[in-house]
Amino acid sequence: FQFGVTACGTTFMEEPGVIIYENRMTSSYQVGVGPRGSITRDSHFDFLFQCRYIGTDVETVIVEILPLQNLPLPVSAMGPINVVMRLANGRCLTKGCNELDVAYTSFYTEADYPVTKVLRDPVYVEVQLLKKTDPMLVLTLD
Structure with missing residues (x-):
């Protein structure tokens, strides 16, 4: 993924001497329905990240991986195997x-x-x- 530091969903915070941009990327399940049932091949993640700027230099990138909550139930369908x-x-x-x-x-x-x-x-x-x-x-x- 590539997007600007002020892209949609990015929050801006300021601390003494530090500018912080924070955003979140989320991926959820996509269920495909075919002639023999439903299937999903996607994984689910919730990715929170921060970019901290001191003056004009990038100081750190902080990543927090949040635990997944309310995961969708697996898709199942009847059929021969x-x-x-x-x-x-x-x-x-x-x-x-x-x-x-x-x-x-x-x-x-x-x-x-x-x-x-x-x-x-x-x-x-x-x-x-x-x-x-x-x-x-x-x-x-x-």
Whole structure:
């Protein structure tokens, strides 16, 4: 963003020997409605900043990031989503093999289930979205 120090919304304050200009930038959610529902890709922020001038020199720029309040609720809609999940077995079949290097090279088959694992042993999971019609749709696992 670029705007002049006296642009719309800028407040002017004076302290002894200091001129202060303050403004705020805000971004809110934009909800897009498509044939398969609603989605938002925007983030929300509220950015308060000050420019302090002493004489003709810029002294400091002060930034205060305010906590977000009254966030809009997420948009959700009913619709089909096809997800497939596979468990990788991470089997090392050669001497000196590193399990992490081969983790996703082989997967358990239906005949291997139920799979038994020891607590704290890694479980390698591959998850994919199938038949997605929106190229912007992403799967985020946390």
